[in-house]
Amino acid sequence: MLSCQVLTGEVKVILEGNLCSYDNEAEKAQIYATIAEQKKSKISFDAKKLTDWDSTTVGFLYKLSKGRKEIDVTSLPKDLAHLLQLALKVDRKPPEAKDEKQDFFEKVGENSIKSYKSFCQGVSFIKDSMKSMLRLLSGRAIMRKVDFLFALEGCSYQAVGIISLISFMVGLILAFVGAIQMQTFGVEIYVSSLVAIAMTRIMGAIMAGIVMSGRTGASYAATIGTMQVNEEVDALRTMGIPITDFLVLPRISALMITMPFLTMLSDLMGMIGGAVVGTVMLGFSIDEYWQYTEKALKMSNFLLGILHGFVYGYIIALCGCYYGVHCGRNADSVGVATTKAVVASIVWMIVITGILTVIIEEAGA
Amino acid sequence: MIAEPKNIIEATDLSFGYGDFMLMKNISFAVKEHDIFVIMGGSGCGKSTLLHILTGLKKAASGRIKIDGKNLWTSDQTLRKDIMTDCGILYQSGALFSSMTLAENIAMPLQQYTDYSSSLIKELVSLKLALVGLAGFENFYPSEISGGMKKRAGLARALALDPKIVYCDEPSAGLDPISSHLLDDLFIELNQSLGTTFVIVSHELPSIFAVANNSVYLDAETKSIKGSGDPKELLKNPPNEKVKEFLTRGENIHA
Secondary structure, three states: EEEEEEEEEEEEEEEEEEEEOOOOHHHHHHHHHHHHHOOOOOEEEEEEOOOEOOHHHHHHHHHHOOOOOOHHHHOOOHHHHHOOOOOOOOOOOOOOOOOOOOHHHHHHHHHHHHHHHHHHHHHHHHHHHHHHHHHHHHOOOOOOHHHHHHHHHHHHHHHHHHHHHHHHHHHHHHHHHHHHHHOOOOHHHHHHHHHHHHHHHHHHHHHHHHHHHHHHHHHHHHHHHHHHHHOHHHHHOOOOHHHHHHHHHHHHHHHHEEEEEEEEHHHHHHHHHHHHHHHHHOOOHHHHHHHHHHHHHOOHHHHHHHHHHHHHHHHHHHHHHHHHHHOOOOOOHHHHHHHHHHHHHHHHHHHHHHHHHHHHHHHHO | OOOOOOOEEEEEEEEEEOOOEEEEHHHHHHHHOOOEEEEEEEEOOOOOHHHHHHHOOOOOOOEEEEEEEOOOOOOOHHHHHHHOEEEEEOOOOOOOOOOOOOHHHHHHHHHHOOOOOHHHHHHHEEEEHHOOOOOOOOOOOOHHHHHHHHHHHHHHHHOOOOOOEEEOOOOOOOHHHHHHHHHHHHHHHHHHOOOEEEEEOOOOOHEEEEEEEEEEEEEEOOOEEEEEEOOHHHHHHOOOHHHHHHOOOHHHOOO
16 A cells, blocks of 8 residues: 655655555545655655565656655665665756647648758769669679679569569459440450550550569568668678669669560450450450451550660669668658558659650650 | 575586577586576677577577476466566667667566566556666667667666566677776666566676676587576686686786
8 A cells, every 4th residue: 555644845655565466546646746746845755664665666656756855765674675775876868848739830840841851862873873774884883793683583483473473363354344335335346455555565464564573572671671680781882882783783684674574464464354345255266356456456556565664674673772872760661661662663664654655745655 | 594595596417509509518507596697609609599598599409497486398388478577688789679768678577477467567667767777768769879888778678568678689789988898887777776687698708707797618629508697706717728818818827
């Protein structure tokens, strides 16, 4: 049981019985209130009837003694008094909390500066990666062949299964949705054209891009981010090795090489998905379906899709590596870097698609 | 007559290896209650591995570990949980959860294993931080404090449930001499006032002599214990050249 007595210039806190895991909030609140009222009084203790105690008892005594000048611990059990004194011994004061209130304009200003800096950082990273690519072409880049082959392995045959499955399903859905509309006009055979054009022109590349940004881009950000946490990136910098050569180049090269092939695979699997709907649901023969697909296929669309895949490869690798290199120093930052890498690569893929589409349309392709 | 302290940890015939490579062979030792027990030895002798075996992170190939008379590798999960709540662990880097404040880090085991009210947990968190000299740092994140403070906060978390045993993996590693000395003092203070048994893995001689009252010396060559007892006594009367070389930093050999 806990209670207290107010004496002249002194508040006596009485501790009785077994106080192990003792949590009577009402009793404690009354004592805290009494002690708060008697600001200048000394605090003393009466522990004659205290039979047992643990950390919760010390926690309570510490809370009421904190910040008080005069505390008499003589009547407390020796170990309890020792612990309380140890807790009250202030080794280091925390720094004063900053006044973090900012007005609207301060916030706008700070965010604008941050955005500008981050933009400059991004541009500089792109510039560095371009320089590394030029160094690679001139044979002067510090890139280990094994790193390149390892990156190539991760984004080539290992990605075939997931890209095939996703693209097949997209082709199937595209054909299914198209068929419902086209059936009303009796032109459901043109589902094959719809799927062929959509997949080769853009959908194949986009599907491959989205899968690879979630699969490979995220893995790049997490790997390089963890290297940043372990100070491996710092070690490279201090050794004078350009990180864009050593870490970024193998990954960018690998993805730029494999993405066109993965786009082709995605195109093919999408069309197979469409063919399944065409033959099973709409009842066309394989020959008939293929005839219309062949008519719709244009080399320009196919090449444009491949070009998109190539550009997406660069974007995905660049975003993954950029956020990995600019990752913070703790476990949380690696998660944040991975998320940002995936979001940024998808956003930039869409933005670049928009820009490329306008340019290509203007060029009359 | 004062009763002889009982053995709180009993390791019998422990062997461990990675594949064909044996790291320790038939190691046996006992840690008495309220001891500050140091596991010492050169790099690669298996100190940290032994600590992992004692904390249940790795299982020995053979042998037995008893914590407070209970078999650590019991199949009874409730008993195993009880054994582990009696043990606190201070990892080499502090191993604080970076997404949580110091207060949240320390409150976590209390929330998990006790039914204390939030106000009582808050009181206990303040106390544990104050005990390690970090009063007022409740709302700081691990990234905002120094390496020495991280170790202290890690110790506060290890002490959260008032464990009987606290294991520390190289607590002085990476600390400046003053922080290292303060941490040693803290181990002694906590050992004396809380009666906690400390099992410390270290090869820092000043720390070993300052805190330990019992120890074992692991030898990488023979994969066994080559010396045991109070390190100060071992220095005075070394049982063999290996222990003498280690405790004198090889000075008697290279002089």
